[in-house]
Amino acid sequence: MSDSMNSILRGAIVSALMCVAAVAAAPVKADETPSVLPQMGFNNWNSTHCRAEFDEGMIRGVADKFISLGLKDAGYQYVNIDDCWANWQRDKDGHLQPNPKRFPSGITALADYIHERGLKFGLYSSAGTSTCEPLEENRGFPGGLGHEKDDAKTFASWHVDYLKYDNCNNQKVDAHKRYTAMAEALRGSGRHIFFSMCEWGENKPWLWAGKDPVDAGSWRTTGDISDNYASMLKIFKQNVVLDGYAHLGHWNDPDMLEVGNGGMTDVEYRSHFSLWSIMASPLLIGTDLRTVKPDALQILLNKDVIAIDQDPLGVQGKQVRDADGIHVIVKPLKDGGRAVAVFNEADTAKDVMVAATEIGLKTGGSHTVRDLWAHTDAKGDGSIKTKLEPHATVIYRISK
Numbered sequence: 001m002s003d004s005m006n007s008i009l010r011g012a013i014v015s016a017l018m019c020v021a022a023v024a025a026a027p028v029k030a031d032e033t034p035s036v037l038p039q040m041g042f043n044n045w046n047s048t049h050c051r052a053e054f055d056e057g058m059i060r061g062v063a064d065k066f067i068s069l070g071l072k073d074a075g076y077q078y079v080n081i082d083d084c085w086a087n088w089q090r091d092k093d094g095h096l097q098p099n100p101k102r103f104p105s106g107i108t109a110l111a112d113y114i115h116e117r118g119l120k121f122g123l124y125s126s127a128g129t130s131t132c133e134p135l136e137e138n139r140g141f142p143g144g145l146g147h148e149k150d151d152a153k154t155f156a157s158w159h160v161d162y163l164k165y166d167n168c169n170n171q172k173v174d175a176h177k178r179y180t181a182m183a184e185a186l187r188g189s190g191r192h193i194f195f196s197m198c199e200w201g202e203n204k205p206w207l208w209a210g211k212d213p214v215d216a217g218s219w220r221t222t223g224d225i226s227d228n229y230a231s232m233l234k235i236f237k238q239n240v241v242l243d244g245y246a247h248l249g250h251w252n253d254p255d256m257l258e259v260g261n262g263g264m265t266d267v268e269y270r271s272h273f274s275l276w277s278i279m280a281s282p283l284l285i286g287t288d289l290r291t292v293k294p295d296a297l298q299i300l301l302n303k304d305v306i307a308i309d310q311d312p313l314g315v316q317g318k319q320v321r322d323a324d325g326i327h328v329i330v331k332p333l334k335d336g337g338r339a340v341a342v343f344n345e346a347d348t349a350k351d352v353m354v355a356a357t358e359i360g361l362k363t364g365g366s367h368t369v370r371d372l373w374a375h376t377d378a379k380g381d382g383s384i385k386t387k388l389e390p391h392a393t394v395i396y397r398i399s400k
Helices: 003-025 056-068 107-115 148-157 175-187 229-240 266-278 294-300 303-309
Strands: 040-043 078-080 120-126 162-166 194-197 218-220 251-253 283-285 318-323 326-332 338-344 350-354 367-371 376-380 384-388 393-399
Touching: 040 120, 056 078, 056 107, 078 162, 107 120, 148 175, 162 175, 175 194, 229 266, 266 283, 266 294, 266 303, 266 326, 266 338, 266 393, 303 393, 326 350, 338 350, 338 384, 384 393
Parallel strands: 040 078, 040 283, 078 120, 120 162, 162 194, 194 218, 218 251
Antiparallel strands: 318 326, 326 338, 338 393, 350 384, 367 376, 367 393
16 A cells, blocks of 8 residues: 555544544533424423422323323423422532432433433522522522532533523522523533523513523513412413513513413413413423323313414514403414414403404405314404403414
């Protein structure tokens, strides 16, 4: 073999070895680029809080239910765990560690179990010295304040895809500083991790959380939701007026769904799901899917309503009427159509008329109006005439 051929061969070998080394050194990354649409999935908090049944067996069971119940096919992808997953103390090197009783197999094993089912895995922490749940000597589990870089690298090594970052025990450190520190740490972790800020709206995060340097995927606009109509109504009213701040990849978050937890009627749960969807809110199931009732599951699996939340235009619906207990919210859609939700917050039934012009349509047009709960179509000029029972919502898709 000639010297020139030897040189070429040596160069090829060196190049190949460098490529292999680069691949070996590459950080772990999520399998897919995350959607810029509102996140859909599950979080255990609303159904279990910190009770003993919250453990790796429960979460594995929930992941299995994503498949068997058709939730994955409907668009739900994140299986997220909330507070109380961690051990009381960091290890000797200052790293977070899982509670050995709740998660004896470790967090990586749980994340991999979820990934094997084509789903994504989310974890919880707080932008303070400890998390929100004080279970022992009035102290919470270790928080991320001052540990952002190390915690982000730990999350990446555990194959985490999503971080819900709470606001407890924050030592009155500026919110911008605390959330920026974790946002930058996540970006430097070597893995894409969706950043869900849970700042409760204290510092108007809609004004800054969706911009550099935080660039969060979503931010809480309210306090915690409770499983009752009054709480759902209050949070809806706080969030619906913030439509101007949401955009693709950055969403107002009025907290997780209570559908199926038993504190509201099915009519109220349909309103809850409809209103969250037209507000382009994250749809995070908060009921235990291992025991979910058929009526609640039917609400959670309404693909027509889900499609409104997940419309690729990425616009939060705008409230165009708030009068006499009636709310009308209009959301433009990618195909040029409109979604319209009409909600009766009152305790009495209401006859409601919504003109085509109030929806933003020209007079004299011809449109198909689809009722997304009844799954029926009607032809007309786009106007809506309906009788709404107390606390009920109708939601329509209007197209040419």
